Amino acid sequence: MSVLRRIVNTFSRSKLHQEIDAEIQAHVEMRIADNIAAGMSPEEARHDALIRFGNRTVMRERMTAMDAATALDGFGRDLRYAARQLRRSPAFTATALVTLILGIGANVVVFSVLNAMLLRPLDVPQSSGLYNLVHKQKGYDSQSYPDYLDFQTKNSTFSYLAAYRPEIAGLSTKDAAYKCWYYRVSGNYFDVLGVQPAQGRFFHASDEHGPNSAPYIVVSNNFWRAHFNSDPRVIGTTVDINKHPFTIIGVAPPAFHGAEVFIWPDFWMPVVDNPDIEGTDFLSWRGNHNLWVLGKLKPGVTPQQATDNLNAIAHELAKQNPEDDGLDARLTKPGWLGDQFGAPARSFLAGIMLLAFLVLLAACANLASLFAARTADRGRELAIRLAIGSSRWNVLRQLLSEAVLISLLGGTLGTLFSTFLLNALTRWQPFPGFPIHVTVTAGPKVYLVAVLLSIGSGMLWGVVPMRQIWSTDSAQVMKSGGATLVFRCFTLRDLLLGVQITLCTLLVTSSFVALRGMQSSLHASLGFQPQGALLAETDLHMGGHFGDSVTQMRKRMLEEVGRIPGVTAVGIIDEKPLGTGGSGTRVYREGTADFRPSNSAFGAKYCGISPGYLQAAGTRLLSGRDFTWHDDAKSPRVAIVNELFASSMFGPANAVGRRFMWGDKLSYEIVGVVENGKYETLTEPPWAAMFLPLEQNPNSDTSLVVRSPLPSNQIVPELLRTLTQIDPSLPFVFHTWPDALAFVLFPARIATATLGVMGLLAAMLAVTGVFGMAMYSVSKRMREFGIRVAVGAQPMQLMRTALKRPVVLLLAGSVIGLLLGVVASQLLAQIVYEATPRDPLVLGGVLITMVLLGFVATWIPAQRALRIHPARLLREE
Amino acid sequence: MARNDLQGTLDLLILKTLSQMEELHGYGIVLHIQRASDELLSVEEGSLYPALHRMEMSGWIRSEWKVTETNRKAKFYRLTPSGQREMQNAEKSFEQLVKGIRAILRYA
Numbered sequence: 003m004s005v006l007r008r009i010v011n012t013f014s015r016s017k018l019h020q021e022i023d024a025e026i027q028a029h030v031e032m033r034i035a036d037n038i039a040a041g042m043s044p045e046e047a048r049h050d051a052l053i054r055f056g057n058r059t060v061m062r063e064r065m066t067a068m069d070a071a072t073a074l075d076g077f078g079r080d081l082r083y084a085a086r087q088l089r090r091s092p093a094f095t096a097t098a099l100v101t102l103i104l105g106i107g108a109n110v111v112v113f114s115v116l117n118a119m120l121l122r123p124l125d126v127p128q129s130s131g132l133y134n135l136v137h138k139q140k141g142y143d144s145q146s147y148p149d150y151l152d153f154q155t156k157n158s159t160f161s162y163l164a165a166y167r168p169e170i171a172g173l174s175t176k177d178a179a180y181k182c183w184y185y186r187v188s189g190n191y192f193d194v195l196g197v198q199p200a201q202g203r204f205f206h207a208s209d210e211h212g213p214n215s216a217p218y219i220v221v222s223n224n225f226w227r228a229h230f231n232s233d234p235r236v237i238g239t240t241v242d243i244n245k246h247p248f249t250i251i252g253v254a255p256p257a258f259h260g261a262e263v264f265i266w267p268d269f270w271m272p273v274v275d276n277p278d279i280e281g282t283d284f285l286s287w288r289g290n291h292n293l294w295v296l297g298k299l300k301p302g303v304t305p306q307q308a309t310d311n312l313n314a315i316a317h318e319l320a321k322q323n324p325e326d327d328g329l330d331a332r333l334t335k336p337g338w339l340g341d342q343f344g345a346p347a348r349s350f351l352a353g354i355m356l357l358a359f360l361v362l363l364a365a366c367a368n369l370a371s372l373f374a375a376r377t378a379d380r381g382r383e384l385a386i387r388l389a390i391g392s393s394r395w396n397v398l399r400q401l402l403s404e405a406v407l408i409s410l411l412g413g414t415l416g417t418l419f420s421t422f423l424l425n426a427l428t429r430w431q432p433f434p435g436f437p438i439h440v441t442v443t444a445g446p447k448v449y450l451v452a453v454l455l456s457i458g459s460g461m462l463w464g465v466v467p468m469r470q471i472w473s474t475d476s477a478q479v480m481k482s483g484g485a486t487l488v489f490r491c492f493t494l495r496d497l498l499l500g501v502q503i504t505l506c507t508l509l510v511t512s513s514f515v516a517l518r519g520m521q522s523s524l525h526a527s528l529g530f531q532p533q534g535a536l537l538a539e540t541d542l543h544m545g546g547h548f549g550d551s552v553t554q555m556r557k558r559m560l561e562e563v564g565r566i567p568g569v570t571a572v573g574i575i576d577e578k579p580l581g582t583g584g585s586g587t588r589v590y591r592e593g594t595a596d597f598r599p600s601n602s603a604f605g606a607k608y609c610g611i612s613p614g615y616l617q618a619a620g621t622r623l624l625s626g627r628d629f630t631w632h633d634d635a636k637s638p639r640v641a642i643v644n645e646l647f648a649s650s651m652f653g654p655a656n657a658v659g660r661r662f663m664w665g666d667k668l669s670y671e672i673v674g675v676v677e678n679g680k681y682e683t684l685t686e687p688p689w690a691a692m693f694l695p696l697e698q699n700p701n702s703d704t705s706l707v708v709r710s711p712l713p714s715n716q717i718v719p720e721l722l723r724t725l726t727q728i729d730p731s732l733p734f735v736f737h738t739w740p741d742a743l744a745f746v747l748f749p750a751r752i753a754t755a756t757l758g759v760m761g762l763l764a765a766m767l768a769v770t771g772v773f774g775m776a777m778y779s780v781s782k783r784m785r786e787f788g789i790r791v792a793v794g795a796q797p798m799q800l801m802r803t804a805l806k807r808p809v810v811l812l813l814a815g816s817v818i819g820l821l822l823g824v825v826a827s828q829l830l831a832q833i834v835y836e837a838t839p840r841d842p843l844v845l846g847g848v849l850i851t852m853v854l855l856g857f858v859a860t861w862i863p864a865q866r867a868l869r870i871h872p873a874r875l876l877r878e879e
Numbered sequence: 880m881a882r883n884d885l886q887g888t889l890d891l892l893i894l895k896t897l898s899q900m901e902e903l904h905g906y907g908i909v910l911h912i913q914r915a916s917d918e919l920l921s922v923e924e925g926s927l928y929p930a931l932h933r934m935e936m937s938g939w940i941r942s943e944w945k946v947t948e949t950n951r952k953a954k955f956y957r958l959t960p961s962g963q964r965e966m967q968n969a970e971k972s973f974e975q976l977v978k979g980i981r982a983i984l985r986y987a
Contacts, residue, residue, distance in 0.1 A: 021954075025905065026928065028953040032906040035949065056925040065932045 022062050026055065080403035087404055094376060095408065098369055101770065102412025102459065103419060104763055105365035110420040110444070110452050112358040115427075116351050118442040119263060126261065128196035131299040133333040135163065135312065143334075145295045147273065148288040149319065149326065150188070153295065156315045159308040160297040164194040165273060167293050168265055172544025172733050174242045180229065181544070181733040182268040185260055189216070189272055194298055195261060201226075202237035202252030205272055213285055216272040217248045223256040225268040243271070245546030245731075261296050263337040289325040289665065296336055305333050327598040350753065350833060357760050360505050362459060364764065367498035368771045369405075370463035374495065375778045377401065377467035398468055405464025406457055413456025417449065496807065499771050500815045506768035507819020508826060509761035510851050514844045515827045515837050516754040523750060523835035529644070529679015530579060531620030532739035536714055537578065538706040538721055545732040552702055555729065557631070559706060560612060562724050568712040573615030576701040579681050580746045585609065589692075590663040591651070597665055604650055606643075606690040607681045610699035616642075616676060618707040626658035626674030633673075633695035640695065642674035647690035684746055684835040707739070714738050750834040765855060772859035776808045780863045784870065792872035804867040805860050812859075816852045823848070889930050891973050892922065894966035897940060897958045904953040905931060931956060939965050 030051045037047030055061065088095045126132075135153065136143040145153070147165070154163040166187040173182045185191075189207040197204075200223060209216045219241070221230070230236040240247050248271070259266040273293070274285065284290040299308055312331035319326045338347060377384070384397055424442045542552045556574055563572045577585065588602035613629045615621075624645065633640050641662075648657035657672050664670060670692075681689050706725075710717050718736050725734055780787075787800055823839055830837040839845065896911050897903060903911065908931075909922050934940050939962030945955045958966070 022928070022932075024952075025954045028904070028951055029906045029924065031951060032904075032947070032949070032953070054924045056923075061925050061929060064929045 018065075019062060022065055026058065030055070077403070080400050081407060083400060084404040084407045088408065091376070094372065097372065097770065098408045099412050099415070101365045101368055101767065102409055102456075103416040104766070105362040105416070106409075106413045106452065106455050106459070107416030107420045107423075108760070108763055109358045109362050109455055110417050110448060111423050112351075112355050113451050114420070114424055114442050114444050114448045116355050117445070117447060119351060120348055126195040126197060126258070128298070131301075132195075132261065132336050133297055133299065133305065133308070134336045135295040135297055136332050136334050138330045138332045142291070143294065144291045145293050146288050146291050146325075147285045147293060149291075149329065150293055150295050152319055153312060153315055153331075156318075157297075157308075157311055159300055159303045159311040161300050162190050162194040163295055163297040164188045164191045165293040165295050166191060166260065167273075168262075168267060170541060171243050172245075172541070172731075173269070174245075174731070175229075178229070179731065179733055180268070181735065182225075183265070184219075184269045184271055185267045186271050186273045186275070189274070191270065192220070194296065195258075197255060197258050199252040200255045201234050202250070204252050210272060210274045212274065214275055216274055217246070218251045219243065219248045219269045219271045220252045220254055221250055221269040222254050222259065222267060224266065226253045244541075244543045246275075248275075261336050288323055297333075309333050324598055327600065349829075350749075353829070354756055354760070357509065361760060361763050361767065362455065364498075364502040364505055364767045364771070366459045366462045367495075367502055368767055368774060369459075370466040370498065371495050371771065371778070372774050373401075373405065373463055374467050375774070394472060398465075401467055402461065402464040406460035409456045409460030409464075410453075413452050413459075417444070417452045420444070495775070496811060499775055499808075500811045502764075502771050503768050503812055503815025504819040504822065506761075506764040506855075507816045507848065507852060508822045509757060509764045511820055511823025511839060511844070511848050512826050512830060513754065513757035513761040514847045514851075515823070515830055515839050515841075516750070516757050516834050518841055518844055519830070519834035519837040520747070520750055520754050523684050523747065526680070526684065526835055527677070528580065529621055529677055529681075530739075532743060534709055534711065535619065535739040536708040536710065536717060536721070537735075537737055537739055537742050538708065538725060539578075539735045540704050540732050542702040542704055542732070545729045547702065547729075552700075553634075553697055556612060556696065556704060558728050559704075559725065560614065562728065563706060563708060563721060566717070566720050566724060568717060569708055569710045571614060571618035571707075571709040573618035573707050574612035574696065575615050575619070575705050575707060576610040576696065576699065576703045578705045578707075578742070579609075579679060580684070580743055581705075588665055589647075589651075589690075590665070592661045592663060592669065594663050597663075597667060602665075603662070604690055606647055606692050608692045608694060608699070610696040610701055611642075611693045612696050615693075615707060618709045620709070621679065622677045624675045624677060625656060626672070628674060629693075629695045634697040635700075639668050639670045639698055640673045641670045642676055642693040643672055644676055644678045644691045646678050646688050647692055648672070648675050650690055680746075682746075684750070685832060753830065753833045765851070769855055769859045772808050772812060772856070773863070775811075776805060776860050776863035777866070779807065780804050780867045787867060787870050788872040791870050797868050800867050800870070801864055805864060808860055809856065812852070812856045816848075820845075820848060888973065889922065889926060890934065891966070891969040892920070893927075893930060893934065894939065894958065894962060894969060897956060898963070898966055902955050902957045904947065904955050906953070908956075934962070937965075938962075 033051035033054070034044075034047045037050055038044060042050065134143070135145065144167070145165070150163065150165045157163065164187065166185045168183055168185055171182055171184055173180050173184075189205055189210040192199075192204040193206060199220070202220075204220055205216055205218050209218065221236075226232060226236065236250055237252065238249065240249050242248070254270070260270075284292060297308075299305065309331060312333075316326070316329040316331050320329045387397055388394065421444055424444055428441050428443065542555055545555075547555050560572055560574065563569060586605050586607050588599055589604065589606050590597060590601065591603050594601060611629065613631060613633075616623050616628055623642075626642070629640070629642065643651075643657065651657065651662055652660055657675055659672065661669050661671050676693070678688055679691070680686060681691055708717065708721060721736065722734070725732070783804070787795075787804070790800065820839075827837050827839045892912050893908060896908050896915075899915075900907070900911060905924075905927055909924065909927060912920055912922050931940070931942075935942055935956075939959060940956045941959050942954050942956050944952055947953050
């Protein structure tokens with residue numbers, strides 16, 4: 003009670019006064035009554051009662067002082083005094099504030115992102131115990147529908163398993179047609195995630211009765227608002243999806259966007275409707291791994307028990323089905339499209355968080371130096387306070403209040419500034435045409451972290467002068483007129499500054515490496531020439547084309563687009579390289595009879611291309627021939643492979659005319675060999691790859707590659723007109739091929755930008771750190787320098803004394819930082835293409851940066867040391 | 880050494896009074912100490928109330944506004960468990976103080 007009471011008392015002192023008065027009044031009255039009863043006159047009785055109390059005001063003050071003297075009131079006084087002190091030295095305050103705003107702001111931004119991406123559970127009602135079921139081998143994260151069903155029915159450790167996959171489809175109403183991203187999901191999907199519809203109803207497992215049995219969709223709240231004006235009457239109406247009628251049965255709640263952190267689909271559709279929509283039936287195809295599986299653990303089951311359980315099922319399935327040979331299971335945290343994106347993203351964010359924290363530490367180191375210097379300058383004031391009876395604890399508390407006050411102010415401003423940044427980040431849509439949003443909002447957790455960081459950093463640099471205060475001998479200090487600062491060979495402050503310079507060099511090196519990597523990735527040998535090529539992408543199923551109609555449409559498109567003036571080459575590929583997806587399969591040597599995965603030669607990427615694609619894409623054909631329209635579904639199977647495929651299968655011998663086999667037990671003849679390329683990411687290891695004729699690899703995805711020397715804004719309108727004439731209902735997405743690479747360049751861009759910003763921050767802090775130290779060491783030794791100049795010292799000699807220490811620190815820090823940078827670049831190489839510090843430009847860049855930095859930081863102190871006038875200086879003293 | 884300053888003595892007197900009388904207002908405490916000590920001890924009002932206030936802050940006693948037998952509103956104090964413990968400590972240290980002083984008086 004007492005603490006609460008004290009706080010209340012401090013804020014309502016007058017109330018306390020009243021209570022004390024009332025109590026004393028009661029006492030006095032009782033005494034008067036007794037006195038009168040004992041025979042005194044009322045006058046006498048009153049006098050006697052009052053006189054016993056002595057001075058009532060003094061007593062009341064003594065009583066209230068007990069409350070006022072508590073820490074709270076004292077702290078308030080400290081704060082007021084601190085504010086006055088800080089107003090009196092605006093330069094120090096401003097430096098400290100800017101440093102802290104940057105340091106704390108950077109931390110808050112990074113922590114918010116980290117919190118939103120990794121720490122915050124998925125934005126669904128029941129997020130605990132949710133796991134993605136993936137394969138043990140990294141990068142193989144999806145399951146086939148039959149495997150999913152077996153896992154779902156045979157496991158004993160999950161309450162539910164749901165399956166989902168993002169897809170694109172054309173959705174058309176009476177009035178408009180949209181290209182939409184949607185999830186095809188198992189019937190129990192919404193029940194597993196535990197969400198309730200905002201309007202209408204959701205579909206459930208009980209709605210599924212075999213293929214194409216549930217023609218229902220649930221639209222997202224955003225889509226409902228944007229395209230149906232939030233009209234509840236839309237429930238029950240019919241829309242066409244890829245020209246098939248579907249009924250809208252419900253609207254999802256506003257924040258709900260499924261179990262992936264980034265993806266915001268437009269609607270959800272039962273997976274059983276897939277055959278109609280896609281034209282292919284993967285529901286019974288055990289070898290087709292294309293669904294992500296999400297499960298909710300039963301209460302009390304550990305992830306390890308669940309993994310064992312699933313592995314046992316996988317083992318059994320592998321025995322029963324040849325397609326499941328080698329099947330295994332692993333659990334991973336949901337939200338990041340399995341582990342493929344999650345693991346690198348997690349380590350990258352954790353790394354950035356560490357860097358941000360180090361930057362803040364560096365900032366604190368700076369402030370500690372500044373503050374210690376300031377305390378030394380205030381030595382006399384502090385000595386007087388100690389001499390007239392202030393306790394050392396009081397003095398320290400006073401200094402700490404100053405530090406914490408500045409830190410809190412800096413933290414508040416830094417948080418404000420980072421909120422602006424985060425808002426911009428939330429509004430940002432990194433890839434036009436993709437349903438990707440990064441929603442980062444600063445919640446209570448973030449604010450708590452900001453406050454803790456502020457107070458923590460204030461404490462950190464505020465206690466540095468503690469030793470100074472404790473060792474202050476007030477008599478000594480007042481006599482000598484100022485604090486005598488003892489210069490030791492090597493102090494904690496030097497170490498902090500050295501660490502800071504090391505960190506700065508590390509960050510500068512990393513950002514140079516990343517920048518160079520970005521630059522070289524634009525000129526990397528991708529296996530195609532993005533410059534000068536346009537892409538027009540669509541899915542022919544959206545126009546209701548299946549089977550032969552697909553081929554007819556493609557032929558017409560190629561013919562008519564090829565006739566557009568200025569178009570030099572045109573071709574079609576079903577899944578463009580370095581896009582969002584890619585298909586891979588195992589290939590077998592000719593003559594293989596047993597097609598189990600362990601007998602395969604290797605894995606290869608594959609896609610379908612039209613005749614003329616290689617020329618339009620600028621992929622070099624090294625030997626053999628391109629496809630023709632005669633390589634169709636009825637003719638013998640043929641393939642064009644890349645160099646790596648050819649050399650892995652046949653060694654150095656010419657591969658053209660030789661054969662290999664696929665898991666579908668068909669034999670393929672190699673008709674051509676093309677250069678190697680990049681297929682899924684820029685940093686991937688070289689992959690074997692093969693191209694198939696479009697008709698031998700049925701797929702309705704269609705990317706027209708149009709090569710033309712004309713600028714894209716001239717060719718796109720003509721292209722659009724031509725394609726609309728062929729089929730007005732087909733939605734197309736146009737972009738230049740370099741623009742389309744934004745997706746694969748995204749991680750590298752983010753890494754480069756983040757490292758750049760951090761590097762800049764660290765450089766600024768290092769400059770102020772070195773500057774502060776050099777300036778201080780010069781100003782403290784002005785008198786010594788004056789004497790030395792007077793007795794004939796040369797300017798260079800003075801410079802050497804004044805700047806030796808900062809320069810040595812700068813050199814040592816730079817060397818260590820560069821070495822660390824070399825190590826860090828190996829991590830960076832996973833994100834950025836060809837990241838290597840063994841590049842003269844990188845090394846030279848870092849060197850020049852650090853030298854410049856050193857110059858900037860020491861220029862003014864050096865000037866000050868050089869402009870010493872001994873006569874004037876000695877006169878002043 | 881036990882804490883045996885004079886303030887401690889006043890505390891002891893108040894605590895003991897409250898433990899004997901259960902519940903009492905400030906004036907009552909003054910009267911009780913006077914009466915119980917056969918008029919040998921008298922507590923100064925100027926010291927009593929600050930002491931009561933301090934002891935309440937420390938959580939040894941707790942107060943409540945009530946009506947007296949003579950129909951006056953007054954603040955009544957009562958011992959808390961932690962005050963009970965404090966009283967036992969104070970009693971012990973007071974006895975040591977008395978022992979110490981007596982030893983010195985008997986010396987020589």
